[in-house]
Amino acid sequence: MDIESVGVVGAGTMGQGIAQIFACAGFSVVLVDLSEATLKNAVGSMGGSLDRLVNKDKLTAVAKEGALARITTSTDYARLRTVDFVIEAATENIDAKLRILGKIGEAVRDDVVIASNTSSISITRLAAAISNPARLVGMHFFNPVPLLPLVEIVRGLQTGTQAVDVVRKLTAALGKTAIVVSSSPGFVVNRLLVPMINEAFCVLAEGVAVAEEIDAGMKLGANHPMGPLALADVIGLDVCLAVMDVFHADFGDPKYRASPLLREMVSAGFLGRKTGRGVYDYRPSHT
Known part of the structure; x- marks a missing residue:
């Protein structure tokens, strides 16, 4: 055709x-x-x-x-x-x-x-x-x-x-x-990527390190082009949350439970670059 x-x-x-x-x-x-x-x-x-x-x-x-x-x-x-x-x-x-x-x-x-x-x-x-x-x-x-x-x-x-x-x-x-x-939930890339992003929110919530240091760790220690929290802001925190909720529902495995911090930020409307604020603040007065 x-x-x-x-x-x-x-x-x-x-x-x-x-x-x-x-x-x-x-x-x-x-x-x-x-x-x-x-x-x-x-x-x-x-x-x-x-x-x-x-x-x-x-x-x-x-x-x-x-x-x-x-x-x-x-x-x-x-x-x-x-x-x-x-x-x-x-x-x-x-x-x-x-x-x-x-x-x-x-x-x-x-x-x-x-x-x-x-x-x-x-x-x-x-x-x-x-x-x-x-x-x-x-x-x-x-x-x-x-x-x-x-x-x-x-x-x-x-x-x-x-x-x-x-x-x-x-x-x-x-x-x-x-x-x-x-057709398995998340397919290949998101099955691996989004749980990593979710874990970065858990690390951030626990105070293990601040956002900039978490992202620097993965960029410099794992050779990622962008840290997981900055990447979440690009993807959209609401999208990351939706994917984690699909994983949790479809697999029925508690390891896919969304980070409470991620859920709270979505509830606040802090969705990332598209709203001007996510993990980082992209509003003109903050850049």
């Missing part, structure tokens, strides 16, 4: 990044979300992201304008009727994803492969939301999407070989590297 147009549902951080890289790779993109205001902000954010690439000589001004021209937005799922492939990139909440995937399944053609960008939720369970669940597959990008080269292709119990092959080819067309994994 030749894919020329792609639908992206969800205009948050991940949806924006996914729409951007597909557009930069020459695909026409239909970006769908609930409100015009959200979509307008998303287009502005993508423009800013592309500008930064132009300023770093990683993209030409002409390529930037071409990419933006290939992105259209809509609040109407019916616009997905014309796309050749669609990826759901909504918030990491299973009820929301099931609802959205149901709408996508009703809107797209019967031959269209549907992907989910979930970072931890069972693809097997999500596939139950659509007719012909063999066409649902996980396509897990990492934040920031334009920069990180990995895509986890996640195969649920129902996922067909054709769906995996389609996503593998798309991943290559985007210049990314794929690994194929089974």
Whole structure:
């Protein structure tokens, strides 16, 4: 199947990044979300992201304008009727994803492969939301999407070989590297990464070291490019908490209990860079 147009549902951080890289790779993109205001902000954010690439000589001004021209937005799922492939990139909440995937399944053609960008939720369970669940597959990008080269292709119990092959080819067309994994909570990367981040919050809460020293320890002692607490701020503390809660519920193992400090910070609205404050303070008066 030749894919020329792609639908992206969800205009948050991940949806924006996914729409951007597909557009930069020459695909026409239909970006769908609930409100015009959200979509307008998303287009502005993508423009800013592309500008930064132009300023770093990683993209030409002409390529930037071409990419933006290939992105259209809509609040109407019916616009997905014309796309050749669609990826759901909504918030990491299973009820929301099931609802959205149901709408996508009703809107797209019967031959269209549907992907989910979930970072931890069972693809097997999500596939139950659509007719012909063999066409649902996980396509897990990492934040920031334009920069990180990995895509986890996640195969649920129902996922067909054709769906995996389609996503593998798309991943290559985007210049990314794929690994194929089974639908176990957190897959590979987050199964290892998020519990480490959670443990960093436990270490911080216990007063073993301050945030800067915890991060410096992992950067200099384990050669990580970024410390776990700074990384949590990039990912979003709410996302980290949601992933830990999925692990705890699905595995039933107390070792996946979320740090009380992480939960408290999310309750306070300290979600990381996207809110201006997380473990660290990113507000202008504090930088």
